[in-house]
Amino acid sequence: MAIRSRGVVPRGRSGCTGKTAAMTDFLEMRAISKTFPGVRALNHVDLRVRRGEVHALAGENGAGKSTLMKIMTGVSRADPGGTILIEGQPVDIGDPVHARQLGISIIYQELSVVENLTVAENLFLAREPVGRSGLIDTRRMNRDAGTILDMLEMDIPATAPVARLSIGQKQMIEIAKAISYNSKIIVMDEPTAALSQHETLTLLRIVRTLRERNVGIVYITHRLDEIFEIADRVTILRDGTTIDSLPIASVTRDLLVRKMVDRELSQLYGTHESYATETVVLAAAGLTLRHPTPHGAKVRDVSFALHQGEVLGFFGLIGAGRTEIMEMIFGIRPCQGEIHIGGELVQIRSPADAIAHGIGFVTEDRKSQGLVLGMTVRENFSLTHLEEYSPLQFIDRAAEGARCRAFVATLGIKTPTIEQRAVNLSGGNQQKVVIAKWVARRPRILIVDEPTRGIDIGAKAEVHALLARLAREGIGIIVISSDLPEVLAISDRVAVVKEGRISGILTRADASQERVMQAATG
Amino acid sequence: MSGETHAGASAAARQAGRRAGWRAVLRIRELNVLSALLVVGALISVATPYFLTTDNLMGVFRSFSLVAIMSIGMVMVIITGGIDLSVGSVMGLSSLTTAIGFANGLPTALCVAGGLLVGLVFGLFNGLLVTRIHLPPFIATLGSLSIGRGLMYIVTHGVPLTPDTPDVFAIFGQGYVGVVPVPVVIMLVMMVVFSIIMRRTRFGRHVYATGGNETAARLSGVKTNRIKLLVYMLSGVIAAVAGVISFSRYLSAEPASGFGAELDVIAAAAIGGASLSGGVGSVEGAIIGAALAGIISNGVVLMNINTYAQQAITGAVILIAVSLDMWRSRSGGD
Numbered sequence: 001m002a003i004r005s006r007g008v009v010p011r012g013r014s015g016c017t018g019k020t021a022a023m024t025d026f027l028e029m030r031a032i033s034k035t036f037p038g039v040r041a042l043n044h045v046d047l048r049v050r051r052g053e054v055h056a057l058a059g060e061n062g063a064g065k066s067t068l069m070k071i072m073t074g075v076s077r078a079d080p081g082g083t084i085l086i087e088g089q090p091v092d093i094g095d096p097v098h099a100r101q102l103g104i105s106i107i108y109q110e111l112s113v114v115e116n117l118t119v120a121e122n123l124f125l126a127r128e129p130v131g132r133s134g135l136i137d138t139r140r141m142n143r144d145a146g147t148i149l150d151m152l153e154m155d156i157p158a159t160a161p162v163a164r165l166s167i168g169q170k171q172m173i174e175i176a177k178a179i180s181y182n183s184k185i186i187v188m189d190e191p192t193a194a195l196s197q198h199e200t201l202t203l204l205r206i207v208r209t210l211r212e213r214n215v216g217i218v219y220i221t222h223r224l225d226e227i228f229e230i231a232d233r234v235t236i237l238r239d240g241t242t243i244d245s246l247p248i249a250s251v252t253r254d255l256l257v258r259k260m261v262d263r264e265l266s267q268l269y270g271t272h273e274s275y276a277t278e279t280v281v282l283a284a285a286g287l288t289l290r291h292p293t294p295h296g297a298k299v300r301d302v303s304f305a306l307h308q309g310e311v312l313g314f315f316g317l318i319g320a321g322r323t324e325i326m327e328m329i330f331g332i333r334p335c336q337g338e339i340h341i342g343g344e345l346v347q348i349r350s351p352a353d354a355i356a357h358g359i360g361f362v363t364e365d366r367k368s369q370g371l372v373l374g375m376t377v378r379e380n381f382s383l384t385h386l387e388e389y390s391p392l393q394f395i396d397r398a399a400e401g402a403r404c405r406a407f408v409a410t411l412g413i414k415t416p417t418i419e420q421r422a423v424n425l426s427g428g429n430q431q432k433v434v435i436a437k438w439v440a441r442r443p444r445i446l447i448v449d450e451p452t453r454g455i456d457i458g459a460k461a462e463v464h465a466l467l468a469r470l471a472r473e474g475i476g477i478i479v480i481s482s483d484l485p486e487v488l489a490i491s492d493r494v495a496v497v498k499e500g501r502i503s504g505i506l507t508r509a510d511a512s513q514e515r516v517m518q519a520a521t522g
Numbered sequence: 523m524s525g526e527t528h529a530g531a532s533a534a535a536r537q538a539g540r541r542a543g544w545r546a547v548l549r550i551r552e553l554n555v556l557s558a559l560l561v562v563g564a565l566i567s568v569a570t571p572y573f574l575t576t577d578n579l580m581g582v583f584r585s586f587s588l589v590a591i592m593s594i595g596m597v598m599v600i601i602t603g604g605i606d607l608s609v610g611s612v613m614g615l616s617s618l619t620t621a622i623g624f625a626n627g628l629p630t631a632l633c634v635a636g637g638l639l640v641g642l643v644f645g646l647f648n649g650l651l652v653t654r655i656h657l658p659p660f661i662a663t664l665g666s667l668s669i670g671r672g673l674m675y676i677v678t679h680g681v682p683l684t685p686d687t688p689d690v691f692a693i694f695g696q697g698y699v700g701v702v703p704v705p706v707v708i709m710l711v712m713m714v715v716f717s718i719i720m721r722r723t724r725f726g727r728h729v730y731a732t733g734g735n736e737t738a739a740r741l742s743g744v745k746t747n748r749i750k751l752l753v754y755m756l757s758g759v760i761a762a763v764a765g766v767i768s769f770s771r772y773l774s775a776e777p778a779s780g781f782g783a784e785l786d787v788i789a790a791a792a793i794g795g796a797s798l799s800g801g802v803g804s805v806e807g808a809i810i811g812a813a814l815a816g817i818i819s820n821g822v823v824l825m826n827i828n829t830y831a832q833q834a835i836t837g838a839v840i841l842i843a844v845s846l847d848m849w850r851s852r853s854g855g856d
Contacts, residue, residue, distance in 0.1 A: 332741070355743040369741055372734035374801050383731055383742040390724040397722075437742065 025085075026051045026184055026216055027072070027104070032082035034067050034240075041067040042078070042240045051184055052214040054207060056221065056231035056248070059260055060484060064240040065220050069187050072218075073106045074099035103184035107174045107191060113162050120145035120158040123177050148176050152206055168199030175206060185216040192226060193319050204230055222317040224253060224521050236260055254514075257521075261484060261513040272508070273468070274492045276310035280343070281476040282359075282445050287328050287337035289321075289500075297321030297500040299328070302337070304495055304502060306445065306476040311467060313491030314480040316520055321500040322480045323364060326447045330354045330361045342444065355384065360438030364449040364480070366427070370434040373423035377415050378404045380422050380433055385441045407436040411466065428459025435466060446470060449480045464490050484513055496520050552807040554847055555794055558839075559814045566821035573824055576701055584703040586816025588613070588764045589783065591709050593790040593808035594716050595757030600791050601720075602753050603733040603800025604652060604659035608644055609761040610783035611670030614776075616640040616765030618674055618683060621775035625685035633691075637766045638759055644670060645758020649751035667784065674777050683775040695771025705767050709809070712760070717805040729753060733800030789836070790815060793843045814839065 025048040034042040042064045049055050057065050070076040072084075074093040084091055086102055093099050096106075113122050120142045121128075129144070131137035145158035154172045162170060171191060178186045188207075192200045207217055207230055219231060227234055228248065235245040236259045243259050282305070289299040299321040306312050314322045328335035331348040339346055341357045348354045354361070363369035371380050381404045382389060389400040404418045413432045415425055422430060431451065438446060448467065452460040467490060471477050481487045487494055494511045496504045496519040504519040567573045592609045599606045616637035623633030644666055651662035697704040720726035731739040732746045740746045761780075769775055794811030796803025815836055822832040 330741075350745075351741050352743045352745055361741060363741060368735070369737050372731050372738050372801070374734045375731065379727065379731070383727075383739065383744065386724050386727060393723040393725060395722055395724060395727065 024087075025049065026087060028083075028085040028088075029068070029072065030083040030085070032068065032071060032084075033079040034064075034071065034076070035079055040240055042071075044082075045237065045240065045242050046245075047072075047235055047242070048245070049185055049216045049218055051216045052211055053232040054211055054217045054219055054230050056219045056227040056234040057237065058221075058224075058227060058234055058256060059237035060482070063237040063260070065237055066189070067240075068237070069106060069189060069218070069220070072099070073104055073187060100181050100183070103182065104187070105178035105181055105183040105185070106187040106189065107171065107178065108189055111167070111170050111174055113170050113173055115161075115163040117162060118158070119149070119156055119160050119162060119165075119173055122162055122173055123148065123158075123180055145176075148180050152176055152179065152209060154206070166199065168195045168202065171195070171203065172206065175210075179210070179215070183215065185218065186210065187218040187220070189220045190222065190319075191219070192221065192223065200226075222521060224256060227256070228253070257514055257517050261517055272489065273472075274310075274508070275468075275471045275474075276492045277308045277474075279308040280305045281308050281341065282306040282329070283338075283340040284325075284329065285338040285340070287325065287335050287339070289324055289328060290334040290336060292324075292500075297324055299324045299335075299500040302328075302502055304505060306478060308444075308476055309471050309474050310492050311471050311477045311479060311490055313487040313494040314478060314497060315482075315484060315487045315494055315516055316497030318482060320497045320520070322497045323449055324500075325497065326361065326449060326478065326480065330359060330447065355441070358444035360384070360441060360443035360446045362431075362434050362438060362446065362448040362451060364453070366430045366434055371422045371430060374421060376419050376421055377408070377413070377425070377433055378418040381407065381418070381437045381440065384437045403440065404436075407440060411436055412462065426455075426459075428455040428462075431455055431459070431463065432466075435463070439470065443475060445476045445478070447478045447480075450482065451479065452481070452483065452486060460486075484516060488513065488516070552795060552804060552810060555807060555810050555814060555843060558843060559810055559817070562814060562821070562839075563817055566817065566824065569821070570824040573821065578820070578824075580701060580703055580706070582816055582820045583706040583709075583813075585820070586812050587703070587705040587709040588768055589786045589790055589815070590809045590812035591705075591712060591764045591767070592757075592761050592783065592787045593794070593812050594712055594805050595753075595760035596787045597791040597794065597796050597803045597805055597808040598716070598720070598729055598753045599659070599757050600788075600796045600798060601729050601733045601800060601803045602750050603736065604750065604753070605663060605788065605798070606648065606754060606757045606761075607660065607663040607784045608648060608666035608670055609757060609764075609787055610780040611667045611674070612641050612644045612758055612761040613765040613768060613780035613783060614674055614778070615644070615670045616762035617769040617779050618677060618765075618775040618777075620766050620769045621683040621685055622677070624687050624691075625683060630688055630691050634766055637769070638762045641758040641760070641762025641765070642755060643758070644761075645755035646751070648758065649754035652754065653747040653750050671781070674779075678775070678777045680777050682777065684773060687770075687773055691770055692773065693770070694767050695769070695773075705771070708763070708767065712763075713805055713809050720805055725749070725752070730801060733802075735801070786812075786815065789840050793840055795847055811843075814843070 027049045029045065029047040031044045031046065032042055033040070033044055045064065045068055047068065057068070059065050067076070071078045072093070074096045084093060091102060093102065114125065117125070123145045124141050129137045129140045131140070142158045149156055149158060152172070152175065154176060156165065156169055156172065162173065165173070175186065191203055195203060204226070207219070210217060221227060231248050233245065233247055234251060234256065236243040236256070238260060285303045287299070287302040292298040297319055302325050304312070314325070316322045324333060327333045329339060329348070331350045331354040339348060346357050348357065351361070367373060372383070378401055382400050386395065389396045401418060407413070408415065408418060411432045413436065414429050422433060425433065451463050451467070455463070467477055467479065479487065479490060488511055492508055494506045494516055495502050496506065496516055498520055506515060506519070572578055592613065596606055596609060619640045620633045620637035623636045648663050648666050651657045651665070652659050694704055699707050720729065728739070728744045728749050731742070731744055732749045736746050765780065768779060790812035791803060791808040792798065792811070793814055794804065794807030794809070796808065818836055818839060819832050822829060822835060
């Protein structure tokens with residue numbers, strides 16, 4: 001169907017049977033569940049999307065929005081028991097191509113344009129119009145592409161190389177492509193995250209154009225302002241369940257935030273004890289990122305202090321710049337500003353410098369940054385402090401193995417032997433190996449980025465207990481987490497990061513879910 | 523936990539550790555290529571009895587020893603995830619530099635040192651291109667390959683250089699220790715030394731970590747750029763060692779000396795289990811790989827097979843060995 005529709009420009013409302021059809025649900029997802037090992041990502045979620053509406057999907061990081069969209073667009077499959085209906089007919093969406101044939105397209109945050117091709121070549125990729133000669137009919141392709149771009153009021157020449165376009169324009173190309181596939185529903189996942197203010201306005205204008213052309217938009221954003229600006233309806237997800245689905249006119253900002261975050265904390269987390277002292281172990285003053293990446297946060301003027309024995313939480317939306325701040329402190333990204341450790345001004349130019357000053361960094365991505373997966377538990381464990389076992393280059397394997405076994409025992413790392421390769425461990429145990437390799441160095445400061453992402457609830461609690469124990473031993477700990485209840489439960493103070501700056505540092509007593517969320521989004 | 527159960531548990535753990543150690547021995551990748559070496563050797567010795575004579579075997583050993591020596595440097599570079607295409611040129615250029623030293627009447631030690639210095643300089647150059655300019659290793663060392671070869675033609679005008687040399691110098695290439703040729707002795711000593719370095723030292727561990735996951739290694743405090751710089755320098759010096767031995771053997775520096783050797787050297791490392799994506803490989807494996815290629819070409823000659831077929835046969839062996847290795851590591855679940 002997609003093949004036959006090549007080059008065909010949808011004729012707006014004439015594509016369906018007028019107003020009445022537009023008022024019924026085009027897509028209905030009923031009782032959708034999705035279980036990953038140890039985690040129930042979605043639990044009987046319902047979602048109904050009409051054509052010609054902008055339907056916002058709101059929820060915290062990890063509420064299940066992305067998982068739901070993956071199921072809608074055929075990237076992953078729901079557990080048995082749920083139903084997906086399109087125009088009232090049950091469908092079984094097998095893969096993304098099938099979803100597109102059914103009229104559902106998605107614009108990802110990471111764009112999938114081919115940089116070296118022109119706009120038109122991108123729009124007609126893998127379905128190029130072919131002339132009688134058997135060669136690509138470039139003139140027709142450019143003309144058809146121009147028609148689509150004009151219809152969407154996009155001011156981009158069809159023959160322009162995509163590499164020269166801005167991120168916003170590349171995104172428009174993706175939208176134009178979705179339209180050229182005759183999509184009835186387009187999912188936009190954080191479409192404005194990487195856009196400038198001007199580009200954001202253009203995008204919102206195009207979203208309105210699409211709505212007028214009877215396309216349904218599922219709009220995922222962390223920016224509450226945008227929801228109120230553009231959406232007709234909002235569905236709120238929390239912890240993998242549908243909390244509510246309301247017309248935007250009947251929702252206030254406060255109500256929306258409350259519905260997004262409200263939760264019984266006491267059930268999830270135990271009591272909190274603070275081991276923070278008055279001694280400052282790490283002080284950052286005016287840290288500014290030297291070379292922000294085009295998509296990344298422009299981190300500037302970040303100042304904070306971390307005390308001995310303190311757990312300082314860093315909360316912020318994805319892309320706010322939390323990880324970049326830690327990467328500056330750890331010498332991964334060059335920055336301006338001052339870093340004091342134990343009261344002394346230090347120069348940190350590389351991770352090796354940071355480590356020498358007593359900093360440890362449990363990175364967000366265990367597999368790509370934390371572990372050498374092909375190496376054994378023992379080899380991964382000792383990589384941060386190998387010189388302790390090899391003062392003159394030769395490694396004392398007995399000492400290395402003994403220390404590693406001791407850590408495996410104390411942290412309860414489940415592995416048959418320390419000679420097991422890291423790749424064969426479960427996520428929670430891999431995370432414990434990463435923590436072990438830093439703790440074995442006896443750091444003064446331990447930075448922990450998303451320590452419990454993707455690990456099961458039991459392992460989560462163990463990681464939390466471990467962090468508390470390390471704080472009691474006098475290590476200053478920074479915990480980055482997108483899981484708001486987690487941050488609130490384990491932190492002595494919470495620093496909130498918004499658009500590359502610290503928008504507030506709240507004490508434990510002041511840090512309610514609503515206040516932190518307001519500081520992160522408002 | 524009571525003391526008794528703890529003791530029992532740790533005894534069980536020790537036993538499990540021993541079992542895992544034993545499995546690790548069986549799992550050694552070199553075992554593949556070692557058994558291939560033995561099988562091919564047995565086949566050739568059945569076909570031609572002359573193969574297993576001391577004279578022939580020592581000749582075979584000596585003929586593959588240069589490739590084997592260079593494969594030691596190459597496999598370290600490959601384990602970091604890189605490649606060194608310049609080894610053939612470096613070998614030739616260091617052979618030529620040594621010859622120039624003798625032609626100018628310099629003492630033997632200085633001539634040899636000059637030859638080795640060429641390797642060090644080329645290795646440093648390659649390493650800096652890779653770690654400072656961030657050129658892909660393939661491109662960086664391809665450039666050095668051409669520069670090195672070009673320098674040789676410029677200096678020699680295409681004519682071999684055959685200076686007078688003191689008799690003592692010929693020992694490196696032509697001497698024997700008992701029945702074993704000196705180049706083979708050098709190869710074996712270097713194999714043992716570098717095998718220990720790779721398995722037992724911090725440097726060796728860091729080489730594997732850099733190739734296994736460079737980001738994770740760097741974030742753990744490994745100075746990955748320094749490690750990469752060092753392996754290119756080692757590869758250059760080791761190729762220069764081969765160059766000096768080669769000049770000592772023929773006492774003539776040919777402009778084409780070492781031409782194309784990089785492919786044999788890479789093949790040896792790959793047959794020996796090194797993964798071109800990094801993190802995997804061993805010095806012993808590379809030596810065995812070179813040996814396998816060496817006895818195949820010897821067997822082809824002894825069995826009177828068309829020598830033109832030799833290259834094709836070697837190529838087929840590379841493909842079979844590496845395919846088997848990949849199939850085994852996939853089906854082995856790790």
